[in-house]
Amino acid sequence: MAIALGFFQLAGGVLAQNDPDPLKKGFQDPPNAARPRVWWHWMNGNVTWDGVQKDMEWMKRVGIAGLQAFDAGMTTPQVVEERLPYMTDGWKDVFRKTAANAERLDLEFGTASSPGWSETGGPWVNAPDAMKKMAWSVTRITGGKRFAGILLKPPKTTGVFQTSTAGGILGGRAPGQNPPEYYADQKVIAFRVPADAVLPTPTITASGGRLDAAALSDGDIEKVAIDLPADKEIGGISWIQFDYGRPAVVRGLTLATPIAPRLYSGIDVSGRNGAPPVQFRLEASDDGIAWRETGAKIQTGTAVRTCSVDSVKARYFRFVSIRQAPLPPATPARFERPQQPPPETIPIQELALHGEATVHSFEEKAAFWNNDGYYELPSGTEGTATAIKASGEIDLTSKMGPDGQLDWTPPAGNWIVLRIGYSLTGAMNRPASPEATGLEVDKLDAAAIKRYEDHYLGMYRDATGGLTGGHGLQAMMFDSWESANTNWTPQIIDDFKRLRGYDPTPWLPALAGYVVESPERGDAFLWDWRRTVQQLLKINHYDQLTRMLHDIGMIRYGEAHEAVFATRRV
Numbered sequence: 001m002a003i004a005l006g007f008f009q010l011a012g013g014v015l016a017q018n019d020p021d022p023l024k025k026g027f028q029d030p031p032n033a034a035r036p037r038v039w040w041h042w043m044n045g046n047v048t049w050d051g052v053q054k055d056m057e058w059m060k061r062v063g064i065a066g067l068q069a070f071d072a073g074m075t076t077p078q079v080v081e082e083r084l085p086y087m088t089d090g091w092k093d094v095f096r097k098t099a100a101n102a103e104r105l106d107l108e109f110g111t112a113s114s115p116g117w118s119e120t121g122g123p124w125v126n127a128p129d130a131m132k133k134m135a136w137s138v139t140r141i142t143g144g145k146r147f148a149g150i151l152l153k154p155p156k157t158t159g160v161f162q163t164s165t166a167g168g169i170l171g172g173r174a175p176g177q178n179p180p181e182y183y184a185d186q187k188v189i190a191f192r193v194p195a196d197a198v199l200p201t202p203t204i205t206a207s208g209g210r211l212d213a214a215a216l217s218d219g220d221i222e223k224v225a226i227d228l229p230a231d232k233e234i235g236g237i238s239w240i241q242f243d244y245g246r247p248a249v250v251r252g253l254t255l256a257t258p259i260a261p262r263l264y265s266g267i268d269v270s271g272r273n274g275a276p277p278v279q280f281r282l283e284a285s286d287d288g289i290a291w292r293e294t295g296a297k298i299q300t301g302t303a304v305r306t307c308s309v310d311s312v313k314a315r316y317f318r319f320v321s322i323r324q325a326p327l328p329p330a331t332p333a334r335f336e337r338p339q340q341p342p343p344e345t346i347p348i349q350e351l352a353l354h355g356e357a358t359v360h361s362f363e364e365k366a367a368f369w370n371n372d373g374y375y376e377l378p379s380g381t382e383g384t385a386t387a388i389k390a391s392g393e394i395d396l397t398s399k400m401g402p403d404g405q406l407d408w409t410p411p412a413g414n415w416i417v418l419r420i421g422y423s424l425t426g427a428m429n430r431p432a433s434p435e436a437t438g439l440e441v442d443k444l445d446a447a448a449i450k451r452y453e454d455h456y457l458g459m460y461r462d463a464t465g466g467l468t469g470g471h472g473l474q475a476m477m478f479d480s481w482e483s484a485n486t487n488w489t490p491q492i493i494d495d496f497k498r499l500r501g502y503d504p505t506p507w508l509p510a511l512a513g514y515v516v517e518s519p520e521r522g523d524a525f526l527w528d529w530r531r532t533v534q535q536l537l538k539i540n541h542y543d544q545l546t547r548m549l550h551d552i553g554m555i556r557y558g559e560a561h562e563a564v565f566a567t568r569r570v
Contacts, residue, residue, distance in 0.1 A: 035065035037108065037557075039477075042069055043076040044433050045083035049094050056101055066108030068477045068557070069098070071115045073433035086115055086436035092463040099464040099472035110475030110557065111460065113545070114429040115436030118482035120541070121429030123438030124455050127182035129448040130439035132422040133368060134488045135162060135183060136512050139417045140198070141190075143410040150404040151419045155219075156183035158426040160484060161368045164221050164303045165426070166259050177428055179439055184490070185421040188396040188406070189508060191388045192413045196249045197355035202242040209345065211240075217352040221256035221304055227345035230278065231321065238321040240351060243288065249313045250294075251386065252358025252513070253282055256350035257300035277301035278346050279322040284314035291318060300346060302369075306513050308360040308380035309353075319351060356416075357383035357515035365526040366511045367487040367533055380519035387515040387522070390506035418509060422490070427483040444489035444536040446544055453548050469553035476549055478542070478558040487511070487533055496532045504529065 026034070038059065059067055071086050084091040102109035114120050121130075137152035158181050159165040204213040208229035215225035231238050282296040294312045298305055360380040364371040371377065396417065400406050404419065427440040441452040457468070464473050489495075496504045507516050507525040516522045546556045 032065040037066035040067045068110040070112045074431045095463045099467045113478045116429045116432035117479040121440035125439040131425045131427045132488045135423040141415040144412040146409045148407045156181045158424045179426045187420040190394040190417045199355045240319040242317045252354030254306045254352045256304045283318045285316040288316045357386045362513040383515035384518040422488040443541040446540040475555040481561045
């Protein structure tokens with residue numbers, strides 16, 4: 001192929017000299033601006049100056065006009081006599097010679113926006129500057145008397161959601177990586193809930209397996225509460241039953257199970273091994289004998305999923321598996337889940353019924369993760385009458401001490417106090433060599449991004465001996481987004497006010513799954529929240545980095561992003 005391309009360029013050059021047609025001439029002998037650039041992977045320190053020279057001479061000879069060096073890792077074994085780890089003296093010596101050689105050969109020389117090929121991260125990013133998601137805790141208080149105590153501290157777990165350490169699809173924490181933990185408080189909000197939203201303590205039983213009933217609703221979505229034996233026949237059922245002792249009203253359901261495996265070029269990229277999806281429905285009964293469907297259905301295979309329930313009143317509720325034939329995948333064949341037989345057991349980490357009006361699929365609407373069927377998600381059911389009234393919320397942020405201590409006498413009624421802050425997603429740049437792997441920078445924080453890029457560009461100015469900008473190292477490539485999701489940054493409340501024109505504080509409970517005002521109005525706020533995250537990503541990350549590169553004469557390239565790893569769930 002290289003010989004054919006070289007011959008085409010030579011023949012094209014001869015023909016173009018005698019042809020007056022500028023379009024034909026430009027096609028046969030294109031200018032450098034129209035010639036291809038190539039990705040050039042320096043894998044896991046397997047770099048020599050001799051190999052670099054030969055690569056560059058070949059690229060110039062066959063008509064390539066530019067090269068973008070990616071220092072990457074993966075599992076490449078050492079094949080050179082002396083491995084040159086990223087940014088060591090030996091590595092920088094080769095890189096400096098490379099920049100000078102690119103100048104000599106008139107090759108546009110670029111590098112990636114971080115080690116690996118996603119996205120902007122490295123070992124110099126500290127925990128306060130890393131990617132974040134909202135974290136919260138729930139403390140229930142009975143009004144009419146003084147509360148003096150410490151509010152439950154939100155989980156500081158590094159991962160995609162609350163106590164989950166899962167890293168998301170092609171992003172976040174990967175197996176074998178142990179990013180640090182970090183938590184900071186932001187807001188404390190109290191709101192009243194109706195009396196029937198406080199569910200009695202149920203007696204919980206199951207069709208089989210060893211059940212840890214307390215673990216089903218303790219908020220720990222990593223610990224398996226039951227390995228529910230699966231019925232092997234299509235049409236058969238396995239179940240978990242809640243007996244409240246008296247009629248109770250259920251308005252929501254949360255299920256946490258291990259993430260189902262997903263393949264990328266034959267590799268499980270889900271962050272963990274999980275069972276194939278199983279669908280469940282919620283049934284209700286007044287006597288524990290005759291059961292009726294509530295209309296609520298939910299599927300395993302996602303770290304956490306919440307669905308609304310249509311204000312169903314009953315003494316008994318039963319969570320029932322629906323055995324069915326496998327459905328065809330909704331994603332391209334390259335990204336299919338592996339074909340597996342039905343599971344012997346169904347590991348369930350959390351199964352909680354809620355008395356409060358609940359946002360359907362709030363985890364996706366609040367941008368903890370994606371859903372390619374997002375616009376098919378319903379707003380929820382029967383949430384308006386029992387929804388939180390924004391005007392009735394109380395901001396207690398100034399009343400909580402640094403240790404979480406709150407001294408407050410609420411008015412009569414049943415109150416929930418949300419202690420809201422943020423922890424880390426655990427996203428790390430990948431696939432980079434071990435020496436070059438670290439936390440992904442907070443893409444929504446302009447100051448953190450500037451600190452990242454100042455450091456990064458400084459390393460390359462040193463590595464090239466100052467040959468950056470219009471000469472030597474001329475370009476930076478922003479490759480695929482594999483950093484999973486983010487939905488919080490320390491200044492996001494002020495940013496939201498500026499970009500959306502109203503204060504999000506009264507609406508923050510919607511980010512934790514509580515309906516505010518109505519399902520439709522809550523969903524409208526959540527759309528505004530995601531839109532704000534989107535704009536901050538554009539303005540503070542991509543736009544700022546582009547300006548910083550242009551200011552020193554560098555070009556910015558970018559790969560179009562897509563959503564092939566999102567899963568359709570309604």
